Amino acid sequence: MSNLTVNAVKEEVRAWLQENWDAGLSLVEWRNKLADSGWGVPDWPGQWYGRDLPVAMLPEIEEEFAEVNAVGVARSGIRMLAAATILEHGNDLHKKEFLRRILTGEDTWCQLFSEPGSGSDLAGATTRADFDGENWIVNGQKLWTTSAHHADYGLLLARTDWDVPKHQGLTYFILDMTQPGVDVHQVKQMNGHASFNQVFITDATVAPQYRVDEEGAGWRVAMTTLAHERRNADGMNRLNRDSGLPGAIYEEERKEVATVMEPYKWYPQRAGRVDLVMQRAKQTGRIENASVRQEIAKLLIMSKSAEWTARRARAAQELGMPQGPEGSLGKLAASNVAKQASGVHTLISGADALLTGSDGAMDGLIAEVLVSVPAVSIAGGTDEIQRNIIAERVLGMEKEPRFDSGPFKDVPRNVV
Amino acid sequence: MQFAFTEEQHQFKDVVKRFLREKSPTTEVRRLMETDDGFDPVVWKQLSDELALPSLIVPENYGGAGFGFVELSIVMEEMGHSLLCAPYFSSVVLAANAILNVGTEKQKLDLLPQIASGSIRATLAVTESSGRWNAAAVELVAETDGDEFTLQGEKCFVVDGHTAGKIVVVARLEGSEGDDGISFFVVDGDAPGLTKSLLKTVDPTRKLARLEFNSVQAEPLGEPGAGMGALTKTLDQAAIALSNEMIGGAQYLMDSTVEYSKVRMQFGRVIGSFQAIKHRCADMLLLLELAKSAAYRAAAALDEGDESVPVLANMAKSAASDAYIQIAADSIQIHGGIGFTWDQDTHLWFKRAKSSEVFLGDPAYHRELMMQRWGEGI
Numbered sequence: 197m198s199n200l201t202v203n204a205v206k207e208e209v210r211a212w213l214q215e216n217w218d219a220g221l222s223l224v225e226w227r228n229k230l231a232d233s234g235w236g237v238p239d240w241p242g243q244w245y246g247r248d249l250p251v252a253m254l255p256e257i258e259e260e261f262a263e264v265n266a267v268g269v270a271r272s273g274i275r276m277l278a279a280a281t282i283l284e285h286g287n288d289l290h291k292k293e294f295l296r297r298i299l300t301g302e303d304t305w306c307q308l309f310s311e312p313g314s315g316s317d318l319a320g321a322t323t324r325a326d327f328d329g330e331n332w333i334v335n336g337q338k339l340w341t342t343s344a345h346h347a348d349y350g351l352l353l354a355r356t357d358w359d360v361p362k363h364q365g366l367t368y369f370i371l372d373m374t375q376p377g378v379d380v381h382q383v384k385q386m387n388g389h390a391s392f393n394q395v396f397i398t399d400a401t402v403a404p405q406y407r408v409d410e411e412g413a414g415w416r417v418a419m420t421t422l423a424h425e426r427r428n429a430d431g432m433n434r435l436n437r438d439s440g441l442p443g444a445i446y447e448e449e450r451k452e453v454a455t456v457m458e459p460y461k462w463y464p465q466r467a468g469r470v471d472l473v474m475q476r477a478k479q480t481g482r483i484e485n486a487s488v489r490q491e492i493a494k495l496l497i498m499s500k501s502a503e504w505t506a507r508r509a510r511a512a513q514e515l516g517m518p519q520g521p522e523g524s525l526g527k528l529a530a531s532n533v534a535k536q537a538s539g540v541h542t543l544i545s546g547a548d549a550l551l552t553g554s555d556g557a558m559d560g561l562i563a564e565v566l567v568s569v570p571a572v573s574i575a576g577g578t579d580e581i582q583r584n585i586i587a588e589r590v591l592g593m594e595k596e597p598r599f600d601s602g603p604f605k606d607v608p609r610n611v612v
Numbered sequence: 613m614q615f616a617f618t619e620e621q622h623q624f625k626d627v628v629k630r631f632l633r634e635k636s637p638t639t640e641v642r643r644l645m646e647t648d649d650g651f652d653p654v655v656w657k658q659l660s661d662e663l664a665l666p667s668l669i670v671p672e673n674y675g676g677a678g679f680g681f682v683e684l685s686i687v688m689e690e691m692g693h694s695l696l697c698a699p700y701f702s703s704v705v706l707a708a709n710a711i712l713n714v715g716t717e718k719q720k721l722d723l724l725p726q727i728a729s730g731s732i733r734a735t736l737a738v739t740e741s742s743g744r745w746n747a748a749a750v751e752l753v754a755e756t757d758g759d760e761f762t763l764q765g766e767k768c769f770v771v772d773g774h775t776a777g778k779i780v781v782v783a784r785l786e787g788s789e790g791d792d793g794i795s796f797f798v799v800d801g802d803a804p805g806l807t808k809s810l811l812k813t814v815d816p817t818r819k820l821a822r823l824e825f826n827s828v829q830a831e832p833l834g835e836p837g838a839g840m841g842a843l844t845k846t847l848d849q850a851a852i853a854l855s856n857e858m859i860g861g862a863q864y865l866m867d868s869t870v871e872y873s874k875v876r877m878q879f880g881r882v883i884g885s886f887q888a889i890k891h892r893c894a895d896m897l898l899l900l901e902l903a904k905s906a907a908y909r910a911a912a913a914l915d916e917g918d919e920s921v922p923v924l925a926n927m928a929k930s931a932a933s934d935a936y937i938q939i940a941a942d943s944i945q946i947h948g949g950i951g952f953t954w955d956q957d958t959h960l961w962f963k964r965a966k967s968s969e970v971f972l973g974d975p976a977y978h979r980e981l982m983m984q985r986w987g988e989g990i
């Protein structure tokens with residue numbers, strides 16, 4: 197990516213914004229313009245609301261948006277995993293029906309993967325989908341489903357064949373969450389938020405055209421979703437900022453943040469809020485303490501190195517070089533960073549780490565870091581699973597002996 | 613910012629790698645580490661004549677190849693991987709950079725072509741028996757009598773100090789203290805009044821010497837008393853080069869240990885199928901790759917004239933030190949009893965990891981310096 201092209205693109209987007217940005221439009225009107233122009237998701241294919249630009253260009257384009265306080269497309273949450281999965285495995289019908297409304301924020305999505313009996317062992321899902329000659333009929337229970345209580349659609353992984361080994365009997369569907377057979381109950385988390393849910397599915401229906409990819413190909417499709425989830429491990433932290441600006445479109449954006457984006461409010465905290473560390477250390481005077489400085493330094497080195505590791509992976513990818521091990525380490529690195537950050541915030545806060553809410557440091561924000569970080573090493577694949585993947589896929593080490601390789605109906609599993 | 617090697621740099625890495633794998637197998641490492649000189653003059657000559665490695669970072673007008681720190685780091689990484697026993701770090705990374713940073717034009721024209729051709733081997737003497745790497749710890753005094761300077765005092769931990777033909781010495785002017793009065797001098801390896809003794813080191817693949825200066829006549833390198841900036845710069849450059857050497861060594865251990873885990877059987881399975889081993893290897897890889905990113909980033913920053921170089925040097929050195937010694941300890945652990953033996957090779961790298969951990973300042977020292985230097989935009 198030469199400076200020449202960067203500058204040309206920046207100039208082009210600047211001119212387009214000058215011509216089109218209008219804070220008087222409604223949020224959906226504006227985002228439709230973004231979808232039509234390709235400037236909302238410039239890294240997407242030109243045929244589908246994008247401009248085929250490299251991902252590395254995004255920060256440059258975002259800079260231009262920020263310059264004029266222009267609102268972007270709805271980018272946060274599971275919607276982007278849905279979009280990535282549909283772009284890769286969906287047919288034209290799926291792309292036409294869903295992609296635009298994902299970008300405008302009109303539809304909200306959730307990921308119906310984990311179940312009470314299968315979390316790490318995602319391929320052990322027992323939610324079933326049976327074809328009745330007309331529709332797929334879905335029965336079962338999903339758990340930890342983030343934002344299901346706001347969702348219009350769910351990315352559903354369900355078992356369609358019990359007589360084959362477990363990875364081969366899964367199929368991927370798009371489930372309408374607003375139908376009567378889908379019953380959602382919020383689950384309260386240790387940090388007091390309730391962003392994930394229990395989802396009971398009883399005779400819910402999926403029309404045949406909302407199956408994604410082949411019957412039995414669910415595992416492969418789910419891997420695409422997960423790859424994007426792990427790659428964007430920190431993408432979730434870039435929530436749309438509250439611009440604080442007056443104007444109808446900003447009003448609407450604030451409302452969106454307060455409602456459909458509410459489940460993600462604490463996500464920056466779970467990543468450890470490394471950005472607050474120096475400021476807090478100076479304010480509290482703890483920066484004067486040599487052992488605190490050592491721990492801060494370890495944190496900054498770890499978090500910067502993780503950032504550079506991601507840049508290396510991206511740079512290699514852009515040069516068309518084979519991906520090295522650096523591409524598989526992001527999630528585990530982010531988890532280590534979050535844990536170290538939590539320790540550092542505790543050191544800096546001292547006795548204030550005992551307090552929460554309005555009595556706590558930064559109005560409870562720091563306390564929220566301390567009780568939210570444990571989610572990072574679980575959600576989206578636990579640290580242990582990441583280590584297994586790194587050892588087996590990257591280092592080529594032998595798999596453990598398995599006890600689940602026969603037909604799924606004979607595999608030992610949880611009784612729920 | 614450069615985050616990937618270019619095609620040419622990949623090719624260069626391959627050439628260096630092939631040369632070193634051939635010239636520095638562990639049988640050679642083991643032979644040379646038992647000698648006092650600690651290197652093979654024939655290999656040094658080949659490395660100078662065939663690959664021109666000592667000329668790498670010397671600018672073309674001083675008889676060098678004019679490459680940058682990214683290329684130097686590639687060489688360091690491969691040397692660390694092969695545990696090459698040679699006075700490259702001392703002569704090129706330390707001495708040549710110091711001369712480039714502080715020498716007068718005339719001195720550069722005189723000294724650098726000789727270093728670049730490999731015909732003289734030089735080193736840099738900074739640290740004394742206090743074992744501290746900062747300027748304030750320099751006590752060796754340069755006494756003046758008109759235009760003549762004589763050095764009085766001692767240096768310790770001098771890499772290849774007992775074999776170098778030229779020694780760049782950091783001294784302080786009489787009566788100065790702290791960062792003031794820091795001066796560079798050059799003395800010949802056989803200068804009258806200079807006593808050199810080889811130190812007994814934990815890591816026999818990197819030779820260290822103690823040098824005593826008893827009224828040794830010395831030529832000032834650059835302007836006496838104005839060496840502080842050059843000293844800081846030289847040490848930062850050296851820390852970055854060493855970080856790249858360390859990740860090369862850590863990479864060797866990573867690879868050889870994973871290979872071992874794939875063939876060693878216990879309890880009817882290869883040990884690499886036990887999660888306790890797999891997870892340890894995954895953590896080793898994470899440490900390695902993060903340290904690698906910091907080391908590469910710092911090297912690229914040097915070539916790009918980035919003003920964050922000092923902080924990046926501290927970050928790279930701290931990350932590489934911690935990663936290398938942890939990976940070395942884990943490697944021995946995964947090898948089991950055989951890993952604790954002299955005949956198995958892992959301990960050679962373990963000892964280099966240990967010596968590199970403290971050489972040029974331990975990780976805690978670098979973290980403290982990093983915090984003092986920390987600024988926006990890193």
Ligand SMILES: Cc1cc2nc3c(=O)[nH]c(=O)nc-3n(C[C@H](O)[C@H](O)[C@H](O)COP(=O)(O)OP(=O)(O)OC[C@H]3O[C@@H](n4cnc5c(N)ncnc54)[C@H](O)[C@@H]3O)c2cc1C
Nearest residue numbers: 307308309310315316340341342571574575576577578580
């Ligand atoms: C905040 C949050 C949000 C989430 N959002 C969603 C969502 O939107 N959609 C969704 O589908 N899921 C979601 N999840 C669920 C998440 O993906 C699972 O919790 C996770 O995959 C772990 O599964 P589990 O909870 O069943 O734990 P288990 O799989 O039972 O794991 C328990 C422990 O055993 C370890 N373990 C399991 N298998 C192995 C193995 N082979 N080797 C070594 N150790 C092993 C695990 O690492 C863990 O420490 C969310 C979870 C959290 C915390």
Ligand SMILES: Cc1cc2nc3c(=O)[nH]c(=O)nc-3n(C[C@H](O)[C@H](O)[C@H](O)COP(=O)(O)OP(=O)(O)OC[C@H]3O[C@@H](n4cnc5c(N)ncnc54)[C@H](O)[C@@H]3O)c2cc1C
Nearest residue numbers: 876877878879883886887888889945946947948949950952
């Ligand atoms: C200083 C020293 C003194 C000794 N003295 C004696 C002595 O006097 N008498 C004597 O009989 N022996 C002695 N030993 C041998 C010692 O008991 C063995 O080295 C030790 O039991 C490990 O066996 P190993 O070397 O074969 O390694 P391995 O068993 O091959 O182990 C290699 C690696 O695999 C790991 N590993 C192996 N199995 C598993 C598993 N199931 N799960 C997870 N990880 C596993 C190990 O922890 C290790 O990290 C001595 C060893 C040393 C280092």
